[in-house]
Amino acid sequence: MALLYLILAPYLAWLVWAAFRYPVPLSYNWRSLWQRKVSTLSTAGAISVVVAIFVVVLSLDQGLSRAFVSSGRSDQAIVLRPNSRVELSSTLDRDQLRILKTSPLLASDAGGPLISSECVVVRSLEKADGDGSANVTVRGLEPAGIRMRSQVRLLEGRWLTPGLNEMVVPRRMQGRFMGLGLGQKQDFGGRSWQVVGVFDGGGSAFDSEIWVDVVALMQAYRRTMFSSALVRLGSEKQVGGFAQMVDQDKRLKLEVRSEPDYYADQTKAGQPIRILGNLITVILTVGAIFAAMNTMYATVASRTQEIGTLRALGFRQHEIMASFQWEATMLCSLGGVLGVLLSLGFNGIQTGATNFQTFSDVSFAFLITPGLMFKGLAFSLFMGLAGGGLPAYRASRIPLTEAMKGG
Numbered sequence: 001m002a003l004l005y006l007i008l009a010p011y012l013a014w015l016v017w018a019a020f021r022y023p024v025p026l027s028y029n030w031r032s033l034w035q036r037k038v039s040t041l042s043t044a045g046a047i048s049v050v051v052a053i054f055v056v057v058l059s060l061d062q063g064l065s066r067a068f069v070s071s072g073r074s075d076q077a078i079v080l081r082p083n084s085r086v087e088l089s090s091t092l093d094r095d096q097l098r099i100l101k102t103s104p105l106l107a108s109d110a111g112g113p114l115i116s117s118e119c120v121v122v123r124s125l126e127k128a129d130g131d132g133s134a135n136v137t138v139r140g141l142e143p144a145g146i147r148m149r150s151q152v153r154l155l156e157g158r159w160l161t162p163g164l165n166e167m168v169v170p171r172r173m174q175g176r177f178m179g180l181g182l183g184q185k186q187d188f189g190g191r192s193w194q195v196v197g198v199f200d201g202g203g204s205a206f207d208s209e210i211w212v213d214v215v216a217l218m219q220a221y222r223r224t225m226f227s228s229a230l231v232r233l234g235s236e237k238q239v240g241g242f243a244q245m246v247d248q249d250k251r252l253k254l255e256v257r258s259e260p261d262y263y264a265d266q267t268k269a270g271q272p273i274r275i276l277g278n279l280i281t282v283i284l285t286v287g288a289i290f291a292a293m294n295t296m297y298a299t300v301a302s303r304t305q306e307i308g309t310l311r312a313l314g315f316r317q318h319e320i321m322a323s324f325q326w327e328a329t330m331l332c333s334l335g336g337v338l339g340v341l342l343s344l345g346f347n348g349i350q351t352g353a354t355n356f357q358t359f360s361d362v363s364f365a366f367l368i369t370p371g372l373m374f375k376g377l378a379f380s381l382f383m384g385l386a387g388g389g390l391p392a393y394r395a396s397r398i399p400l401t402e403a404m405k406g407g
Contacts, residue, residue: 008385015329018322029327033334036299043295044335047380050288051339054281055368055376056346063203063367072259074236075107076148079229079246082255085265087120091225096252100229105242107232109147114232116145119214119223123188125177136177137209138167138188140217141230148232151204157182157197162213165220168197170207172350172365180210189220203365205263230259285383288335292387296328300395307398321396328388329381336380340373 033040079100084090097117106113119140124133139145146152146159160166169180179185185192193212201207214226233242243256300307310320347368 008382011385015322015325018319019326029323029330032299032303032327033331039295039298040331040334043291043331044338046291047288047332047335047383048338048342050281050284050383051336051376051380052342053284054379055340055343055372056366057278057281058372058375059343059346059366059368062369062372063365072261072263073148073150073232074258074260075234075239076230076232076259077239077242077256078259078262079231080255080257082253084255087118087228088122090227092117092227092229092254093225096254097226097229099249099251100231100246103231103242103245105233105238105245107234111144111147114144114148116142116148116230117214117226118142118145118228118230119218119221120227121189121217121221125186126179128176128178134177136173138212138217139209140212140214142214145214145230146211148230149204149206151202152199152206153202155198155200157195159197160211160213161196163215164213165191165193165216166196167193167210167212168199169195169210170201171198172201172207173210174198175350186210189217191216191220205266289383289387292328292332292383293391295331296324296388296391297394299327300324300391300398303395304398307395317396321392324392324395325385325388328392329384332380332384332387333377335383336377339380340376343368343373343376 078087079092080087080090081092101113101115106115108114121138121140122135123138125136126133143159143162154168155171157168160168167186174180180195182195182198185194187193199206199211201209218224218226231242233239239256239258246252246254246256307320310323346366349366
């Protein structure tokens with residue numbers, strides 16, 4: 001989008017200059033639009049739908065990116081098996097965890113060193129709307145793992161008790177899946193797990209995870225290996241030193257990734273959504289541009305006598321071209337405003353997507369920001385320039401004798 005406006009910058013500058021320099025008033029174009037209310041509103045309506053879809057698609061990507069980017073702390077790191085892109089495909093044994101827990105670089109709180117041995121599995125849950133099921137992430141973690149995720153806060157009930165078959169669930173998942181109400185039970189791993197707490201993940205990836213005790217989860221699934229370890233260092237600067245220490249320790253043979261980097265890599269889960277959304281937007285954009293172009297061509301055809309009158313009064317060709325280009329731009333901008341207002345109805349709506357690296361569900365919300373609204377308006381302006389350029393040029397090139405006779 002920025003590249004397109006960079007290419008169109010000279011033309012845009014000329015249009016802005018023409019609005020102040022040439023004597024054809026913009027109020028004339030505005031009145032002309034409302035004299036043809038049906039065609040104006042139908043074209044503006046088509047453009048508003050395209051702009052709304054454009055903004056909503058961007059908000060999907062924005063909401064999904066926020067879910068991952070807001071998940072990490074700069075002073076925390078995730079320890080994985082080398083070349084494991086996700087925790088689901090990683091393994092750590094107990095000896096490796098014992099060595100990690102003795103590192104002098106670990107931060108501590110009243111509960112002890114801030115390191116959490118964790119195990120991640122995926123299980124299927126029935127959707128609340130009855131539309132089949134989806135895989136969700138179940139994370140087994142230690143009490144320190146809860147304390148280390150400061151963006152997560154308890155809303156109802158209590159945190160789980162180590163060693164028991166208890167789970168805490170995010171509020172966002174309750175509306176999307178069955179059997180996650182406080183006090184309800186879910187069966188997986190050959191055990192029955194009771195919901196004892198509900199938390200808010202603050203829009204992070206943890207809004208897509210069920211949390212249970214790591215020991216209970218490993219026993220249920222007969223696991224002897226952990227998936228990962230979450231560690232907090234004394235400061236952000238110590239993350240590199242900790243990674244170097246782990247890399248040099250021949251007993252470990254593990255890889256350390258900063259938590260923000262790990263979750264930033266997970267944003268690739270939204271790539272299919274982004275590609276499909278862009279494809280739909282391109283198709284609809286072409287249709288909207290042709291709708292605007294058709295409306296403006298019809299306008300030019302019905303107003304040849306007006307154009308002839310303007311020419312007879314001394315208005316030059318480039319003045320008439322600027323006038324009709326502004327009319328097309330105002331028409332599409334009107335559709336842009338309507339489209340942005342329409343897109344606001346999606347803000348905050350909960351939805352989900354499949355993480356194609358773990359094949360589990362990611363819960364997130366549509367996020368309509370002022371920046372996305374501005375992009376939607378800029379997008380409508382581009383459609384006005386593209387859809388009005390040729391009709392405006394046509395209007396400026398109608399011969400005076402033909403225009404005075406009404407075509």
